[in-house]
Amino acid sequence: MLLENKVILITGAARGIGAAAARRAVEEGAKVAVVDIDMDEASAVAHELGSSTEAFRCDVSDLQQIDSLVASVVARFGRLDALVNNAGICPRVSIEDMTEALFDRITAVNLKAVFFLSRVAAEAMKPNHAGRIVNLSSTGGRTGGIYNATVYSATKAGVISMTKAFARHYAPWNILVNAVAPGAVETRMMTVLPEESLQEVIRTAPLKRLADPVEIANCIVFLSSDLASWITGATMDVNGGTLMV
Numbered sequence: 001m002l003l004e005n006k007v008i009l010i011t012g013a014a015r016g017i018g019a020a021a022a023r024r025a026v027e028e029g030a031k032v033a034v035v036d037i038d039m040d041e042a043s044a045v046a047h048e049l050g051s052s053t054e055a056f057r058c059d060v061s062d063l064q065q066i067d068s069l070v071a072s073v074v075a076r077f078g079r080l081d082a083l084v085n086n087a088g089i090c091p092r093v094s095i096e097d098m099t100e101a102l103f104d105r106i107t108a109v110n111l112k113a114v115f116f117l118s119r120v121a122a123e124a125m126k127p128n129h130a131g132r133i134v135n136l137s138s139t140g141g142r143t144g145g146i147y148n149a150t151v152y153s154a155t156k157a158g159v160i161s162m163t164k165a166f167a168r169h170y171a172p173w174n175i176l177v178n179a180v181a182p183g184a185v186e187t188r189m190m191t192v193l194p195e196e197s198l199q200e201v202i203r204t205a206p207l208k209r210l211a212d213p214v215e216i217a218n219c220i221v222f223l224s225s226d227l228a229s230w231i232t233g234a235t236m237d238v239n240g241g242t243l244m245v
């Protein structure tokens, strides 16, 4: 069991990659805070995964909610061992049609939240002299993105940079900070694309398919575990060979 008795907080865990990570973490013995803005879906995931989980409602872009979230998770489970910054949004809007309000919303959820939630979570981890933070970046963060994801991809590049800075800053407390950069994964974020775009993604992928969310979750579990004791500041490309760096 890779995460036996560890307490892990996963944002955006109501569906997709986050829900898969919650499921895999429970299988590996963790207690999981299933955090999402969508409480109905988060509660359903927590209910399915059983008594070692609890759903928490939080809009990660709201700093006040972030503070009380970490306090509630520590009150419920007694400690915090790992944070997975997975919540993210990817509205498909062209450069011409992007508005200031939408730009601000994408950066608030995908980048600002990673900064502030990591900082609050690290304070809860410092007394243990151990911790893990896993951030979700994207292949788009390396390439600039395709299919009208310009702002999204810039936030995911920002996540790669922030991962390095946080890794350096929190190393003295043995808090290790890494990122996962998935390629195209079969979740709602991808399947909203037009069918012809999806088919093009599959056709150009070496393995000729989308990733199953559990294939990303496995990497998240590994980076959250004691096995990953000599990895910090890294971004792991989990993309089936779509982009080889």
Ligand SMILES: NC(=O)c1ccc[n+]([C@@H]2O[C@H](COP(=O)([O-])OP(=O)(O)OC[C@H]3O[C@@H](n4cnc5c(N)ncnc54)[C@H](O)[C@@H]3O)[C@@H](O)[C@H]2O)c1
Pocket: 011, 012, 013, 014, 015, 016, 017, 018, 035, 036, 037, 038, 058, 059, 060, 061, 085, 086, 087, 088, 089, 090, 109, 136, 137, 138, 139, 181, 182, 183, 184, 185, 186, 187, 188, 189, 190
């Ligand atoms: N699906 C892909 O192809 C892909 C590829 C690369 C990276 N990623 C990244 O993986 C992560 C998970 O993506 P997914 O594909 O599972 O997406 P998804 O849309 O299926 O799920 C995202 C979850 O985040 C939640 N969320 C959105 N805004 C929130 C907020 N403000 N506060 C709290 N929760 C919020 C949603 O309710 C949802 O449950 C994201 O960071 C995404 O950018 C996904």
